């Protein structure tokens with residue numbers, strides 16, 4: 001159960017901070033707005049229509065927003081990885097306050113090792129930062145049971161960037177686990 005007192009203290013402590021992701025303790029009551037607050041919440045609605053009982057790994061999880069939204073919708077096993085020490089510390093504090101039992105790992109996506117399988121793996125707005133996206137995506141696809149979701153802000157169709165070819169070859173290889181959802185499809189606030 002959420003510790004409302006600690007949640008309020010957390011919100012007070014971070015009242016001057018611009019958060020990338022929303023932090024939602026009690027929906028509509030105790031929240032910190034994220035940079036693209038409404039669009040990010042809408043994305044969670046789209047992603048987690050049918051997540052009950054499923055396991056989710058979020059690579060580049062930031063403060064864990066998507067994992068908490070999956071948990072609220074009944075997901076069973078949740079793990080997040082982020083290489084930024086500040087983000088992962090905030091994610092751990094939020095998780096503690098929400099009592100959501102997320103496993104949060106401070107690691108780069110490339111160095112992270114798991115032998116577990118996950119129903120859903122998220123790589124949201126992080127693929128373009130990776131050194132070798134194709135290799136990394138392929139590696140994580142072997143840990144994916146249902147779908148690996150890539151989302152990105154970039155319009156790869158109009159920029160001359162190597163990753164266009166990499167995504168194109170993934171698509172033409174018919175990897176049905178790969179779903180690309182662009183936040184641009186969701187109205188920005």
Ligand SMILES: C[S@@+](CC[C@H](N)C(=O)[O-])C[C@H]1O[C@@H](n2cnc3c(N)ncnc32)[C@H](O)[C@@H]1O
Nearest residue numbers: 060062082083084087107108109124125126129
């Ligand atoms: C643009 S933010 C996206 C956060 C979240 N996935 C979302 O869509 O709201 C990118 C996040 O990925 C993390 N990140 C970037 N490169 C990473 C890497 N190589 N390994 C682990 N985390 C990484 C950053 O610290 C940051 O929290």
